[in-house]
Amino acid sequence: MGTDSHTQIRQIAISGYYGFRNSGDEAVLLSILLALEAEGKAQGVTVKPIVLSVDPERTSRTYGVEAAHRMRPADVLKTLRRCDGLISGGGSLLQDATGAMTIPYYTGIMKLAQLLGKPTFAYAQGIGPVNRRWMDPLIRHVMERSKYVSVRDAESAALLGRIGVPADRIEVVPDPVMGLPLPAVEAATIEGxxxxxxxxxxxxxxxxxxxxxxxxxxxxxxxxxxxxxxxxxxxxxxxxxxxxxxxxxxxxxxxxxxxxxxxxxxxxxxxxxxxxxxxxxxxxxxxxxxxxxxxxxxxxxxxxxxxxxxxxxxxxxxxxxxxxxxxxxxxxxxxxxxxxxxxxxxxxxxxxxxxxxxxxIDQSQKPAQQIVHFLRHTISR
Structure with missing residues (x-):
C-alpha cells in the first residue's frame, strides 16, 4: 500500500478454539477483534481479520468478519498465504490436559505461517499444563520465531522459560476478556x-x-x-x-x-x-x-x-x-x-x-497495540 497511514490495510489470521460454542473462548475472540479494531483506528490501519473456526459460517455471521475452516488444510493454507500475519490466541491453547493433539495443532498452524514467511504473534496465551516433555521443543520452536509473545499470567511465562524461551521475549498481560465491554443495550429497571x-x-x-x-x-x-x-x-x-x-x-x-x-x-x-x-x-x-x-x-x-x-x-x-x-x-x-x-x-x-x-482492564489492550504497531511499521505490501 501507499505511505498514507489512512490507506493501510492489513489482513491478519486468528487461530484459537473458535466456533465450539464455548462462551469464554468466543469472548476471547470478540475481545481480540474489538481491540484490533480500536488500535487500528488509533494507529491509522484498517485491520481485516480472518478467523480460523470449526464453524466459519456461524463465526462470520456472529462477528461480521471473514472466517475459514480450521480443520481443512487447504482452507488454512489459503488463508495464511493471503494474510500479513497470524495471531495465535488467546486462551489455554498450548496445554495437553485436553489431549495429545492440542499442542501439535496450534504449534503446527504457527509453524506453517512461519514457513510461509508470515510473522506470528502469541496473544495472551495461557501455557500449560504440559505433561508430555516431547512437546516442549514444539512450543519453544514457534515461540522463539514469533515476532511478539504475550502470556496471561506469570506462571505461563515461567513455564515458557523452563521450556527454553528467553524471558526477555515474553510479555505478561491480562486475559483479553478483561477488556470486553457490555453490549450496547439499556438494562431494564425492575420495579421493586x-x-x-x-x-x-x-x-x-x-x-x-x-x-x-x-x-x-x-x-x-x-x-x-x-x-x-x-x-x-x-x-x-x-x-x-x-x-x-x-x-x-x-x-x-x-x-x-x-x-x-x-x-x-x-x-x-x-x-x-x-x-x-x-x-x-x-x-x-x-x-x-x-x-x-x-x-x-x-x-x-x-x-x-x-x-x-x-x-x-x-x-x-x-x-x-x-x-x-x-x-x-x-x-x-x-x-x-x-x-x-x-x-x-x-x-x-x-x-x-x-x-x-x-x-x-487497561493492560488487556497491550497485545493489540504491539501487533498493530508491528503490522503498520514493519510490513510493506
Whole structure:
C-alpha cells in the first residue's frame, strides 16, 4: 500500500478454539477483534481479520468478519498465504490436559505461517499444563520465531522459560476478556428490585468423573440458601455440557433450598456479550469456569472461585484472592459464610479490588497495540 497511514490495510489470521460454542473462548475472540479494531483506528490501519473456526459460517455471521475452516488444510493454507500475519490466541491453547493433539495443532498452524514467511504473534496465551516433555521443543520452536509473545499470567511465562524461551521475549498481560465491554443495550429497571433476593451467578463445569465436586457445590449452595433467601442463576458457559451439568446440580437442589430461595437456568444466547450481560446482573458469583470469573471481575461483581485448574488460582491471585475451594474440597458452611459476607459488603469488596481490576482492564489492550504497531511499521505490501 501507499505511505498514507489512512490507506493501510492489513489482513491478519486468528487461530484459537473458535466456533465450539464455548462462551469464554468466543469472548476471547470478540475481545481480540474489538481491540484490533480500536488500535487500528488509533494507529491509522484498517485491520481485516480472518478467523480460523470449526464453524466459519456461524463465526462470520456472529462477528461480521471473514472466517475459514480450521480443520481443512487447504482452507488454512489459503488463508495464511493471503494474510500479513497470524495471531495465535488467546486462551489455554498450548496445554495437553485436553489431549495429545492440542499442542501439535496450534504449534503446527504457527509453524506453517512461519514457513510461509508470515510473522506470528502469541496473544495472551495461557501455557500449560504440559505433561508430555516431547512437546516442549514444539512450543519453544514457534515461540522463539514469533515476532511478539504475550502470556496471561506469570506462571505461563515461567513455564515458557523452563521450556527454553528467553524471558526477555515474553510479555505478561491480562486475559483479553478483561477488556470486553457490555453490549450496547439499556438494562431494564425492575420495579421493586431492592425487595428481591440477591442474584448469585453459578458457573459450574463437569470435572471429576464421579461428580463428587458437583455434589459438594450443591451442598454449599443449599447451605447458603438456608442462611438467607437467594436467587441462584446458573450460567452455562459451554453448551451443551454446562447446561447438562447445571441441570444435574439444580435437580440436587430441588426441594432443599431455604425459604424464599430459588434456582433457575439462564439461556446462554449466541453472543458472548449476552453472557457478560447476565454476569453483570448478578450480585455475586460462584465461578468454576475461568471466564466466568473474568467476566465478574470486569463488571466488578464480587466472586468466589472454585478451582479445578491452576489457571483459576493464577487469575484470582492477580486480584489478591484465593479459591473458596477446589474440586477435591469445599466446605459448605465456609462457603455460606463467605458468600453472605460478599453480599453484605459488596461495595467494600468493589472498593478494595478496584485498582487491581482497573489495571488489568487497561493492560488487556497491550497485545493489540504491539501487533498493530508491528503490522503498520514493519510490513510493506
Amino acid at each position: 428490585a431492592s425487595e428481591m433476593p440477591p442474584v448469585i451467578g453459578v458457573s459450574l463445569r463437569r470435572w471429576r468423573s464421579d461428580g463428587a465436586d458437583l455434589v459438594r457445590a450443591a451442598e454449599a449452595l443449599v447451605a447458603l440458601s438456608r442462611r438467607r433467601p437467594v436467587r441462584l442463576r446458573f450460567l452455562p458457559f459451554h453448551t451443551p455440557s454446562d447446561t447438562e451439568t447445571s441441570e444435574q446440580v439444580m435437580e440436587r437442589l430441588r426441594g432443599r433450598l431455604g425459604d424464599g430461595s430459588s434456582a433457575e437456568l439462564a439461556a446462554p444466547g449466541d453472543h458472548p456479550q449476552q453472557m457478560l450481560l447476565e454476569v453483570s446482573r448478578c450480585d455475586a458469583l460462584l465461578g468454576m469456569r475461568l471466564h466466568a470469573l473474568i467476566y465478574a471481575a470486569g463488571q466488578r461483581i464480587p466472586m468466589l472461585g472454585l478451582s479445578y485448574d491452576p489457571k483459576i488460582d493464577q487469575f484470582l491471585n492477580r486480584l489478591g484472592l484465593t479459591p473458596i475451594g477446589t474440586t477435591e474440597q469445599l466446605d459448605a458452611e465456609a462457603f455460606a459464610d463467605a458468600a453472605c459476607l460478599l453480599l453484605e459488603q459488596r461495595t467494600q469488596w468493589q472498593d478494595k479490588h478496584k485498582r487491581a481490576i482497573d489495571l488489568l
